[in-house]
Amino acid sequence: MLSERRLEVLRAIVQDYVGTEEPVGSKALTERHSLGVSPATVRNDMAALEEEGFIAQPHTSAGRIPTDKGYRLFVDKLTAVKPMSGPERRAIHNFLDGAVDLDDVVGRTVRLLAQLTRQVAVVQYPSLTRSTVRHVELLSLAAARLMLVLITDTGRVEQRMIDCPAPFGETSLADLRARLNSRVAGRRFADVPQLVQDLPESFDAEDRGTVSTVLSTLLETLVEETEERLMIGGTANLTRFGHDFPLTIRPVLEALEEQVVLLKLLGEVNDSGMAVRIGHENAHEGLNSTSVVSVGYGSGGEAVAKLGVVGPTRMDYPGTMGAVRAVARYVGQILAES
Amino acid sequence: MLSERRLEVLRAIVQDYVGTEEPVGSKALTERHSLGVSPATVRNDMAALEEEGFIAQPHTSAGRIPTDKGYRLFVDKLTAVKPMSGPERRAIHNFLDGAVDLDDVVGRTVRLLAQLTRQVAVVQYPSLTRSTVRHVELLSLAAARLMLVLITDTGRVEQRMIDCPAPFGETSLADLRARLNSRVAGRRFADVPQLVQDLPESFDAEDRGTVSTVLSTLLETLVEETEERLMIGGTANLTRFGHDFPLTIRPVLEALEEQVVLLKLLGEVNDSGMAVRIGHENAHEGLNSTSVVSVGYGSGGEAVAKLGVVGPTRMDYPGTMGAVRAVARYVGQILAES
DNA sequence: GGCTGGCACTCGGTGCGGTGGAGTGCCAAT
DNA sequence: ATTGGCACTCCACCGCACCGAGTGCCAGCC
Numbered sequence: 181m182l183s184e185r186r187l188e189v190l191r192a193i194v195q196d197y198v199g200t201e202e203p204v205g206s207k208a209l210t211e212r213h214s215l216g217v218s219p220a221t222v223r224n225d226m227a228a229l230e231e232e233g234f235i236a237q238p239h240t241s242a243g244r245i246p247t248d249k250g251y252r253l254f255v256d257k258l259t260a261v262k263p264m265s266g267p268e269r270r271a272i273h274n275f276l277d278g279a280v281d282l283d284d285v286v287g288r289t290v291r292l293l294a295q296l297t298r299q300v301a302v303v304q305y306p307s308l309t310r311s312t313v314r315h316v317e318l319l320s321l322a323a324a325r326l327m328l329v330l331i332t333d334t335g336r337v338e339q340r341m342i343d344c345p346a347p348f349g350e351t352s353l354a355d356l357r358a359r360l361n362s363r364v365a366g367r368r369f370a371d372v373p374q375l376v377q378d379l380p381e382s383f384d385a386e387d388r389g390t391v392s393t394v395l396s397t398l399l400e401t402l403v404e405e406t407e408e409r410l411m412i413g414g415t416a417n418l419t420r421f422g423h424d425f426p427l428t429i430r431p432v433l434e435a436l437e438e439q440v441v442l443l444k445l446l447g448e449v450n451d452s453g454m455a456v457r458i459g460h461e462n463a464h465e466g467l468n469s470t471s472v473v474s475v476g477y478g479s480g481g482e483a484v485a486k487l488g489v490v491g492p493t494r495m496d497y498p499g500t501m502g503a504v505r506a507v508a509r510y511v512g513q514i515l516a517e518s
Numbered sequence: 519m520l521s522e523r524r525l526e527v528l529r530a531i532v533q534d535y536v537g538t539e540e541p542v543g544s545k546a547l548t549e550r551h552s553l554g555v556s557p558a559t560v561r562n563d564m565a566a567l568e569e570e571g572f573i574a575q576p577h578t579s580a581g582r583i584p585t586d587k588g589y590r591l592f593v594d595k596l597t598a599v600k601p602m603s604g605p606e607r608r609a610i611h612n613f614l615d616g617a618v619d620l621d622d623v624v625g626r627t628v629r630l631l632a633q634l635t636r637q638v639a640v641v642q643y644p645s646l647t648r649s650t651v652r653h654v655e656l657l658s659l660a661a662a663r664l665m666l667v668l669i670t671d672t673g674r675v676e677q678r679m680i681d682c683p684a685p686f687g688e689t690s691l692a693d694l695r696a697r698l699n700s701r702v703a704g705r706r707f708a709d710v711p712q713l714v715q716d717l718p719e720s721f722d723a724e725d726r727g728t729v730s731t732v733l734s735t736l737l738e739t740l741v742e743e744t745e746e747r748l749m750i751g752g753t754a755n756l757t758r759f760g761h762d763f764p765l766t767i768r769p770v771l772e773a774l775e776e777q778v779v780l781l782k783l784l785g786e787v788n789d790s791g792m793a794v795r796i797g798h799e800n801a802h803e804g805l806n807s808t809s810v811v812s813v814g815y816g817s818g819g820e821a822v823a824k825l826g827v828v829g830p831t832r833m834d835y836p837g838t839m840g841a842v843r844a845v846a847r848y849v850g851q852i853l854a855e856s
Numbered sequence: 857g858g859c860t861g862g863c864a865c866t867c868g869g870t871g872c873g874g875t876g877g878a879g880t881g882c883c884a885a886t
Numbered sequence: 887a888t889t890g891g892c893a894c895t896c897c898a899c900c901g902c903a904c905c906g907a908g909t910g911c912c913a914g915c916c
Contacts, residue, residue: 241866241908337677416771433754579879579895
């Protein structure tokens with residue numbers, strides 16, 4: 181195992197490198213941190229750290245930079261989430277509090293997160309399958325044309341057009357609406373399919389076709405929308421990194437445009453409720469030089485969606501994690517209130 | 519006025535520069551285009567064009583590049599919109615046809631446009647004020663809690679929570695819903711305010727407060743949402759330009775994140791229904807080295823929103839304009855069908 | 857054994873002068 | 887009005903030397 185001081189050296193290297201964006205040498209380290217030892221000693225420690233794969237040098241006779249493995253150790257053992265200050269927390273709350281609807285909440289969250297972390301922010305809309313149904317509405321638009329509107333407890337609304345196989349009377353419509361709602365209101369979307377399974381049977385033969393159509397549209401909606409929506413922002417922050425970066429920025433922007441990739445990115449969340457993926461830990465190779473900090477958020481105790489930040493592996497992990505956690509917490513509150 | 523041949527030279531310069539991204543010289547021009555004159559003659563023409571401000575040289579003894587004014591002349595007089603080929607048109611239609619709801623239509627449109635033009639695509643959601651009301655729905659969520667849902671003929675849906683000053687009975691609710699719809703359904707959103715003005719008066723005193731609250735929420739929604747929503751995509755395409763571009767790309771990304779700027783960007787549309795803003799013609803200075811091609815689209819004859827493309831001034835104008843026009847046309851069709 | 861100062865070495869970054877080539881402007885001739 | 891010829895300009899590229907930060911290693915010291 182590495183000695184205490186060597187870990188301290190690694191921590192110092194990470195901190196300095198994050199700050200300066202330049203490889204850090206032994207002399208600079210001893211000057212900026214009171215390690216109580218000479219540069220020569222630090223050099224020995226660095227050699228050991230390099231041997232173990234925590235740091236690397238871009239070329240002989242340059243300073244060291246942390247490897248993905250080094251950042252991993254730093255995040256896991258050498259640092260703690262940095263909490264937001266009181267004023268910051270208030271500002272977050274105030275900013276989110278003015279939102280008028282779900283789109284607005286998500287939009288504000290993205291902007292806020294991008295601004296706080298000065299990185300790219302990604303916010304997933306509250307998922308349907310993990311939400312509960314607040315209300316199902318059926319509107320008659322024309323003789324054989326219906327509109328289905330789904331409303332979740334998180335304020336999300338989905339709608340679909342339905343062409344009925346046969347005209348559907350206003351009373352049948354009211355009937356279906358009432359029965360649907362009594363069965364599914366307040367229940368989780370995931371449970372809807374089995375809750376409505378036997379519904380067509382209780383209708384007259386002539387209406388049964390339409391009822392089935394409506395139900396299958398409803399179920400389709402649940403499936404399609406499991407492919408979640410999300411919003412991103414702060415892409416301009418990408419330009420703050422590496423001066424080399426046509427090469428760096430291109431694949432990142434490309435990855436950010438693919439919903440599927442992004443959703444995977446937010447990925448699983450660990451014990452403490454927060455996930456940090458560093459460099460090559462991200463499956464998508466365009467993101468091999470970025471890190472992702474993500475966390476679930478929700479109106480109640482349970483997570484209904486995720487949000488996170490994408491930035492260079494060389495990022496301020498404690499600060500970023502603090503901001504992400506704080507924002508998630510307040511978004512949850514806002515959703516619960518609405 | 520400039521002679522015919524000089525215009526021809528300008529056209530050749532624009533085409534070559536767009537293709538090669540490098541300043542074009544007199545010799546290269548005569549080789550790649552059959553102008554029927556010698557390089558020396560072309561040099562004279564170039565000197566004249568430069569005198570008039572249509573082209574410029576980055577430095578003495580380099581080739582010429584078109585100025586904004588040069589592109590302007592090119593777009594206005596020297597070229598025509600390039601129509602899409604049959605297969606391309608079919609592909610566009612097929613791609614858009616699979617959309618399940620408005621978000622999906624807009625999302626697909628953005629991706630399509632970005633891919634066709636290989637530039638940044640911007641698509642505005644159909645505006646509320648220029649749409650007509652399909653239906654207004656009022657749902658009772660709790661004793662004194664309502665949800666207002668607005669549905670437009672373009673498939674857009676807006677919802678708002680309403681806290682009532684007093685409990686509101688189911689019959690009153692049905693009454694209000696019916697009266698509201700009979701007044702506004704099929705009418706333009708812009709006309710709604712005056713159509714509902716006298717509605718509270720026809721209700722009992724006890725319900726009047728709630729009715730007013732509902733109406734004011736409705737009107738607020740119209741106002742807030744006049745601040746339109748939009749979607750952008752294809753930002754990765756920005757990296758294809760100028761190798762110099764931390765400086766170039768940064769302000770563009772920043773501008774793209776500001777809704778307000780973007781909406782202004784789509785701007786007015788000229789006679790032919792298409793607007794082209796070149797370089798400094800864009801008010802926002804981050805976009806001084808980009809051009810914007812925009813056009814209105816709509817389900818009927820009338821435009822309900824706009825879409826467009828943002829790219830370098832050095833872009834393929836005929837092709838881009840063709841793609842933008844074609845996409846707008848097909849999106850209009852899709853919206854009309856739904 | 858671990859820490860330190862000293863020292864030779866490596867290697868990327870920077871500044872400089874020379875060269876080549878593309879492109880221009882001008883002019884005299886057609 | 888067009889053209890070929892010609893001198894000139896200036897950027898891009900190349901090789902070179904130099905500088906300095908940083909390293910690895912070693913001998914000495916605690």
